[in-house]
Amino acid sequence: MRKLAFTPEVLELIAERFKALSEPARLQILQCLRSGERTVTELVDETGFGQANVSKHLQHLFNLGFVRRRKEGLFTYYSLAGKSVLQLCDTMCGRLEAEMKVRNRMLAG
Amino acid sequence: MRKLAFTPEVLELIAERFKALSEPARLQILQCLRSGERTVTELVDETGFGQANVSKHLQHLFNLGFVRRRKEGLFTYYSLAGKSVLQLCDTMCGRLEAEMKVRNRMLAG
DNA sequence: TTTATACATCACTATACAGTAATATAGTAG
DNA sequence: CTACTATATTACTGTATAGTGATGTATAAA
Known part of the structure; x- marks a missing residue:
């Protein structure tokens, strides 16, 4: 199984998916689905x-x-299609914590 | 060390960071930096x-x-601030591959 | 049948932002 | 000093989309 190359076309598809996660409302919806399926x-x-x-x-x-x-x-029941979405959110959250730590250190130092 | 809770405020900060990755141009720039620092x-x-x-x-x-x-x-030399950005791109790329696999299976089946 | 409910879709407005050309700033060379 | 180069910033335009109210569609109940 070959890994996809990061051609401009592939990057556009990836960007499109990051954009879907770039809206607080959608993130909040995804977090609600963390604990199981929900109706609209x-x-x-x-x-x-x-x-x-x-x-x-x-x-x-x-x-x-x-x-x-x-x-x-x-009813339409929605649920997460996989765990990688949550993993992405968690990774980004980790970045955020690291950022804040740096900021705090600069204020303190 | 406490993990941040996914409050609406935190989700807004996370969304802001995903939005930064939601532009093909910025992703392409980050990929260029994969192999080391670059001038503008x-x-x-x-x-x-x-x-x-x-x-x-x-x-x-x-x-x-x-x-x-x-x-x-x-000159101003830019470089990646860490590896987690690339990890995010790679994870999203993995999602994309999985998506395409499903699509192909549907066409075949 | 009529009525009600759940969800999807349409039409619209307002806002955010990518891209660009022009200009500003700052460092280097002559 | 002047001239040149690298980068940053400003002002502007076009486009994409979040949010909303109204409407459409489908299912269930009376």
Whole structure:
């Protein structure tokens, strides 16, 4: 199995996926899904965002393969498509902590 | 050492950092830096982007702690601030490969 | 059938930002 | 000093998209 080369075309696809994670609303939705699948209405209630807004964000995340969905009667249950999304968030959060540590050290020193 | 909680405020900071990686031009610049530090002009030549454009992208990456810089005479040498950026790109690339594999399977099946 | 619920989609507005040309700043050379 | 080079910054334009209200669609219940 060959690794993809970082050609400009591949970088564009990668950028598109990072962009999906560059919205606080979508990140918040993903964090809600950390503990299991949710209906759209549940996500609306938990996040406080509008229904149309949440629905659009979910479509976006679904199209890029970040979440799965399952229809059951009137409801659509969304869930995480894998753990790598959370891993990305955690890695970025680690960067953030490191950044803050540096900042604090500069204030102290 | 405590882990940061994913509050809306923290998610906003994380989103801001993902957004920095959501631009093909910035990703391409980061990939150029994979093999070592570069001056702005070198990056302009390697990427083909305009000088002002590259300079702005580098400021952006610097402000968020993704790259370091070192001034020497007329030149400013930029380099990666750590390996986690590349790790993020690689993880996202892995996701992309998996996505493509699923797509191919659907076409075949 | 009608009514209600859950979700998706459309049309619109406002905002953010990538790219660019021009200019500013700062260091070097003559 | 002047002239040149490397980088940063400013002002502007075009484009993408988040959010919203209204509407559409599908399922369930009465």
